[in-house]
Ligand SMILES: O=P(O)(O)OC[C@H]1O[C@](O)(COP(=O)(O)O)[C@@H](O)[C@@H]1O
């Protein structure tokens with residue numbers, strides 16, 4: 001076994017899928033560590049269904065997960081890199097995956113990862129994924145960075161493993177504590193500011209105004225352009241992440257995919273006591289209308305995410321409302 005699942009009481013089919021995912025993840029971490037020695041993993045390949053340019057590692061990771069899940073309980077396999085849902089065989093589970101998240105970081109040696117989401121299989125492939133994200137039975141990610149870590153929830157807290165590179169085994173760590181509340185970090189791609197909707201501009205302007213602005217204190221910004229890395233930091237240190245919809249063509253509903261990225265991260269964040277919304281409404285209550293649907297995405301420390309929802313109603317009041325008066 002490459003993943004220590006002792007004490008989690010997972011159904012055997014789910015435990016087997018987790019083992020398979022972790023084996024592929026450990027292989028990808030080794031492959032990434034050798035990037036450039038024999039091959040360039042950032043070399044351009046085709047274009048995926050969402051219109052994103054694919055890198056060699058996007059395509060390799062997708063093929064590796066798909067192959068590894070054949071013969072498992074995964075009946076339906078949906079991938080950011082595949083146009084359609086693939087039927088792998090009979091089985092009780094449906095798995096969605098962003099095989100390689102943060103592709104723009106492959107050639108600059110910055111953390112990248114894999115994000116996955118598991119549902120009970122429904123009667124059809126489409127019905128297995130076009131449903132409320134709250135029906136997930138597992139959500140998680142692996143981060144390929146200075147350390148390779150696996151983070152997952154099965155609906156009862158957020159579990160954490162670190163890959164021991166000497167043994168190839170993921171060793172269980174203490175579960176994540178609730179997301180810290182007293183943090184002053186935010187993450188957004190500020191180069192898109194002129195395209196943002198007014199509530200997001202107002203929120204970020206008030207953060208940047210710091211001590212002299214309505215918030216009366218200073219904030220700090222981070223942008224790694226790797227959702228797994230931003231999630232890992234927010235689980236540890238708190239803060240908030242925003243990828244809003246904006247006025248650029250094709251970005252009306254932001255950049256991130258509901259099924260492959262936002263649903264599993266939202267599951268983890270809620271399990272860690274945080275919130276995850278499309279700016280206003282919880283992601284976990286929403287069903288995508290198609291496989292590759294995008295959604296605006298805001299997640300992190302609960303009071304920060306709530307405050308952003310309030311900025312959609314009244315920025316002036318939202319700016320000065322104390323955390324404890326933010327509803328719901
Ligand atoms: O380059 P941008 O517009 O800042 O977008 C960065 C975002 O895009 C992503 O890289 C999208 O994921 P993929 O690499 O899987 O396409 C996220 O990890 C990240 O949050």
Ligand SMILES: [Mg+2]
Pocket residue numbers: 098100101102227261
């Ligand atoms: Mg991604």
Ligand SMILES: [Mg+2]
Pocket residue numbers: 058080098099100101102103
């Ligand atoms: Mg990807």
